[in-house]
Amino acid sequence: MTLNSLSLAAKIPQILGQRSAYTPNYVGKFFYFFSCSRTHQNSSLQIVSLSKLNQTQNFTSSIMEDPKRLSLSSPEPEKYSKEMEVAVRAVQMACSLCQKIQDSVISKATSQVQAKDDNSPVTVADWSVQATVSWILSESLGNTNVSILAEEDVQTLSKADKSGLLEAVVQNVNECLSEAPRFGLKAPQMFLTTAEVLEAISHCNSTGGPTGRFWALDPVDGTLGFVRGDQYAVALALIEDGEVVLGVLGCPNYPMRKEWLNYHHRYHRIISKLTPPTSESWDKGCVIYAKKGSGEAWMQPLIRGQKKLVWPNSARPVQVSSIDNPALATFCEPVEKANSSHSFTAGLAHSVGLRTQPLRVYSMVKYAAIARGDAEIFMKFARAGYKEKIWDHAAGVVIIEEAGGVVTDAGGRPLDFSKGMYLEGLDRGIIACAGAKLHDKIIKAVDASWNSSSL
Numbered sequence: 001m002t003l004n005s006l007s008l009a010a011k012i013p014q015i016l017g018q019r020s021a022y023t024p025n026y027v028g029k030f031f032y033f034f035s036c037s038r039t040h041q042n043s044s045l046q047i048v049s050l051s052k053l054n055q056t057q058n059f060t061s062s063i064m065e066d067p068k069r070l071s072l073s074s075p076e077p078e079k080y081s082k083e084m085e086v087a088v089r090a091v092q093m094a095c096s097l098c099q100k101i102q103d104s105v106i107s108k109a110t111s112q113v114q115a116k117d118d119n120s121p122v123t124v125a126d127w128s129v130q131a132t133v134s135w136i137l138s139e140s141l142g143n144t145n146v147s148i149l150a151e152e153d154v155q156t157l158s159k160a161d162k163s164g165l166l167e168a169v170v171q172n173v174n175e176c177l178s179e180a181p182r183f184g185l186k187a188p189q190m191f192l193t194t195a196e197v198l199e200a201i202s203h204c205n206s207t208g209g210p211t212g213r214f215w216a217l218d219p220v221d222g223t224l225g226f227v228r229g230d231q232y233a234v235a236l237a238l239i240e241d242g243e244v245v246l247g248v249l250g251c252p253n254y255p256m257r258k259e260w261l262n263y264h265h266r267y268h269r270i271i272s273k274l275t276p277p278t279s280e281s282w283d284k285g286c287v288i289y290a291k292k293g294s295g296e297a298w299m300q301p302l303i304r305g306q307k308k309l310v311w312p313n314s315a316r317p318v319q320v321s322s323i324d325n326p327a328l329a330t331f332c333e334p335v336e337k338a339n340s341s342h343s344f345t346a347g348l349a350h351s352v353g354l355r356t357q358p359l360r361v362y363s364m365v366k367y368a369a370i371a372r373g374d375a376e377i378f379m380k381f382a383r384a385g386y387k388e389k390i391w392d393h394a395a396g397v398v399i400i401e402e403a404g405g406v407v408t409d410a411g412g413r414p415l416d417f418s419k420g421m422y423l424e425g426l427d428r429g430i431i432a433c434a435g436a437k438l439h440d441k442i443i444k445a446v447d448a449s450w451n452s453s454s455l
């Protein structure tokens with residue numbers, strides 16, 4: 001195919017089926033990039049792959065200077081691009097659903113909160129999100145391809161005395177799914193029946209493991225934070241052959257800008273006395289996502305009101321902080337003392353010279369905070385005998401790693417997502433840091449403090 005320099009710009013998108021060479025291709029993270037190579041035989045330039053925007057510019061200028069014969073081959077579609085796009089859209093929907101339910105849970109006090117067999121809380125939101133995400137993934141990616149391991153089951157929900165609860169879940173799921181087109185997804189043709197909603201929840205019956213592909217879903221992580229009007233997250237990860245390959249974290253109360261957090265806290269303290277906010281002038285929440293090996297993590301605002309989610313919806317890259325001096329670092333940990341030893345981390349913080357007060361935040365928002373550079377260290381040391389579940393960490397781990405951070409257990413080993421629903425073999429606790437140098441210091445400090453601790 002012969003192209004002159006002027007027709008090239010039009011030809012590339014046509015070949016790639018896009019409107020413009022600068023149209024974002026892969027979930028807003030990559031712009032088309034073209035690496036060029038001159039083949040010996042025909043002295044032509046070949047488009048062999050996709051690259052980033054700056055390289056696109058190099059490519060374009062090299063073409064302008066070299067109006068030779070070109071042979072163009074369509075690139076392979078980016079791996080997991082469809083899965084990522086569907087996952088982010090589904091999490092956006094889930095966040096919108098949660099925001100609505102959280103406001104109603106807070107205004108009706110705690111009556112809507114149920115206790116599971118292990119006494120942990122669960123709400124209409126947990127089941128509604130699980131059903132919604134399960135339905136969207138299955139419909140968009142094909143029911144037979146989709147295997148999901150998720151936190152909630154239908155036992156409590158199916159009890160005879162819980163019919164009101166089940167009704168509320170069915171209602172919420174249907175309201176949320178009817179909004180799917182706003183998120184660029186297909187809505188069901190008819191309202192889902194109660195049986196279909198229960199089926200969507202119980203379809204999440206994967207047991208995980210070392211082979212094949214499955215999704216790990218925590219519909220509401222930090223349910224305690226959720227019912228207290230505070231931080232929580234919707235966490236979705238794709239795991240393939242034991243490795244987390246995609247992570248999406250929806251943080252409905254974690255604004256795009258850290259400075260807006262104060263506003264959020266004030267808002268929630270007085271929410272019961274306020275009419276619901278109508279202002280669209282601030283981004284109350286965000287969705288952060290990353291693909292393994294991409295070296296990039298991205299954040300987009302939640303969509304609100306009647307706005308449509310235009311892909312990739314003003315996504316911007318996030319990166320971990322460059323602080324590697326513990327004296328300047330901020331560390332975060334679980335809010336609940338029962339979930340992690342505050343006394344151990346306090347001693348450790350003191351020993352490495354951490355000066356700032358710990359940032360105690362519910363849920364995987366802690367992972368988001370590290371990935372965005374709002375804090376530098378996250379530590380969780382659960383009591384002996386507690387087994388961490390993979391859905392509480394999978395999405396956060398890949399997001400921090402791709403944003404430039406390091407996540408391991410206290411022995412410095414990567415977390416193992418290949419052993420079913422638990423992080424088996426976890427050495428003591430979880431340590432996530434903004435960089436390798438800081439991580440190394442914390443690991444050494446844990447070793448030094450461990451034997452003298454009572455953990």
Ligand SMILES: Nc1ncnc2c1ncn2[C@@H]1O[C@H](COP(=O)(O)OS(=O)(=O)O)[C@@H](OP(=O)(O)O)[C@H]1O
Binds near residue numbers: 221333340383
């Ligand atoms: N005893 C104990 N020890 C350790 N971890 C526990 C424990 N109990 C629960 N969980 C899990 O912790 C999830 C909540 O997240 P965090 O660890 O960030 O805790 S906190 O919300 O900040 O207090 C929470 O996730 P959700 O159930 O999704 O809220 C639990 O899976």
Ligand SMILES: [Mg+2]
Binds near residue numbers: 223
């Ligand atoms: Mg729970």
Ligand SMILES: [Mg+2]
Binds near residue numbers: 221
């Ligand atoms: Mg959780």
Ligand SMILES: [Mg+2]
Binds near residue numbers: 126151218221222223
């Ligand atoms: Mg949960």
